[in-house]
Amino acid sequence: MPNRPARIAVIGAGPAGFYATGHLLDAEAAIEVDLFDRLPTPWGLVRAGVAPDHPKIKAVSKVFEKIAAKPGFRMFGNIEIGRDISHTQLLEHYDAIIYAYGAQTDRRMDIPGEDLVGSIPATAFVAWYNGHPDFYNLDPDLQVDRAVVIGNGNVAVDVARMLVLAPEELAPTDTGDHAIEQFAKSTINDVVIAGRRGPLQAAYTNPELLELGELQIADVIIDPAEAALDALSQADFAEASQPDQRNVETVLAYAQRSRTTKPRTVTMRYLLSPLEIRGDGRVEEIVMVRNRLERTDDGSIRSVATDQTETIPCGLVLRSVGYRGLPVEGVSFDEKRCVIPHAEGRALDAAGQPVPGVYCTGWIKRGPSGVIGTNKKDAFETAGALLEDLAAGRLHDPLSPTIKAIDALVSDHRPEAIEYGHWQSIDAHERALGDPHGRPRIKLCSWDELLAKR
Ligand SMILES: Cc1cc2nc3c(=O)[nH]c(=O)nc-3n(C[C@H](O)[C@H](O)[C@H](O)COP(=O)(O)OP(=O)(O)OC[C@H]3O[C@@H](n4cnc5c(N)ncnc54)[C@H](O)[C@@H]3O)c2cc1C
Structure with missing residues (x-):
């Protein structure tokens, strides 16, 4: 175990990514988590999938807000892993990566x-x-x-x-x-x-x-x-x-x-x-x-x-x-099931061996089925496997695991990236727009509107 917090990248700010993050940040070990999402908005399909006439189900986002308030949490939005930053680049900076990017297509x-x-x-x-x-x-x-x-x-x-x-x-x-x-x-x-x-x-x-x-x-x-x-x-x-x-x-x-x-x-x-x-x-x-x-x-x-x-x-x-999951370059992928092959959340290589420091959870692990709560148990399994590997010294050994190096990686490769505070201002703005009309929020729906709130 290095003499610094373990630095974990979680890819995908949907339910699986948030539950895994929460489990890691609640652990006894010193851990910091950077949660990446390709959108400027978190919550995955809770925001972009669950039917809008089911507001009680969407209210699970309150749980995610509590997780985001924990020490050691950071979010980078508007960064697509595999396009803006590669798997290899993440491995240079993080002790472990949890892929939780769902099933993005049909x-x-x-x-x-x-x-x-x-x-x-x-x-x-x-x-x-x-x-x-x-x-x-x-x-x-x-x-x-x-x-x-x-x-x-x-x-x-x-x-x-x-x-x-x-x-x-x-x-x-x-x-x-x-x-x-x-x-x-x-x-x-x-x-x-x-x-x-x-x-x-x-x-x-x-x-x-x-x-x-x-x-x-x-x-x-x-x-x-x-x-x-x-x-x-x-x-x-x-x-x-x-x-x-x-x-x-x-x-x-x-x-x-x-x-x-x-x-x-x-x-x-x-x-x-x-x-x-x-x-x-x-x-x-x-x-x-x-x-x-x-x-x-x-x-x-x-x-x-x-x-x-x-x-x-x-x-x-x-x-x-x-729904159908898509591969990220450099990460093993089961083309038939469209998931990351894994054992208890540890990503497996072509020979069926665990890849040190690479994990998966949620729909990209199980395929596109199960309700929001299914991802909690699933994410706990994955985060639990990671914590076990951390304790046993089995994580990956990154070259530059400092916050400074990570911030430089982000600003060099995706200067348009946004942080959690940006999302909070989008969130406050949307809620304020909705409030006079008795609506939970009026969403900003275009890239331009979402990024203008930066
Ligand atoms: C239409 C619909 C309605 C549903 N309704 C309900 C319901 O009423 N009740 C219920 O309990 N469950 C419901 N579900 C199921 C629930 O939404 C899923 O179980 C859950 O969202 C899956 O979580 P996930 O984190 O694996 O994926 P997602 O929620 O899809 O989150 C994945 C996140 O990863 C991000 N991402 C994708 N690719 C990248 C990348 N390359 N780099 C960075 N970020 C990336 C995405 O932007 C997204 O935010 C519904 C699902 C759908 C599709």
Whole structure:
């Protein structure tokens, strides 16, 4: 152990990065943490992913603020590791690096028409309404009759719900003002959510599904024939988890509901996979194939295409088939799973051996699943492994681990970098803007606005 605090770089100021930082700063050992993020704003998907009409969930940011107030904490925003500063440069200055940079892009469906105007990954759409500066100019056309959301997870349900919220439901949220304006002009009256498997296999959670049934201006519609379980799902029902059983019961109850006078609908469809998106220069319809379910050798249930197809007219397709992690040059990467290979958070090289001083946590460690709290346990495992290695003298040995050298690295390679104080002034400004309107904040959503607060 060197005769100075151990200096740790954490890459990504989302939940995983913050929880790992908090665990390190709470440890008995002398540790200082520099938390890097490519955005000028921290909190990762808590700010840029979680639906704005779920303010209680976003309030977890208070925990992160407490972590940021601990001695030994610094944040550098507006620095992208791998672009502005390399992994090798970090290794020259830090005893250890924890990668916690999440899953930044979308998975592709690889079908014809996927890139037509009006076919948008949910990753981008979610980031747009949440005011992520990279997506400020996305400008999705909501003046269409129907949107089709492909996917059956919570993100699919979030985007469908956002599309049918009443203006009064959106008004008290921190949805970006540019998005509120577009939602107000929306002419979408039907949002179809299409899942490739049945109601028992859907990935959304029950509270999200229940919310769809309580929307102010939209009915949830399910064809009773599609809500009914196929023979395999019926056989599995009794052994299924309670949440999965509740989902099926909710779907069956929705299927019994009659249409009210609410002007919009959310239509939930099952056993459908997209084959092709068609249109003359922009989305006009989506061709879906009907699936049947089959049990695989490992006992799980998969969907298999039949020869029945169906065409759904629509002007917008939101592809919610998963987030995908990206590699950082010099850091080992599992191309198939799109994660950093690891053992208890210790990054592994191609030979499966731990790389001294390199760790990972969060979505770039596990893949894009799990709620915010899942990252806490995960980050504690990683930070715990790091602390064990620190105590055993197994960390990496950096050439220039001084604050002066690190500050020079940052100012030489990214003079536009910002510190935590800058974020605090953005935060105070946004809250002050929101306060008179009863909103948690009015977000600054463009790079120019965010960096002007420096
Ligand atoms: C649309 C959506 C809604 C969700 N809703 C909920 C919910 O309601 N409740 C719930 O509990 N969970 C929800 N989740 C899940 C939750 O957001 C995730 O579990 C969690 O954010 C993952 O944390 P993370 O730190 O691994 O990644 P992230 O939150 O993505 O944080 C990663 C951070 O790394 C930064 N970064 C990326 N690349 C670099 C780089 N090269 N250099 C520097 N910084 C970089 C990013 O800017 C980001 O700030 C939702 C997720 C999504 C996508």
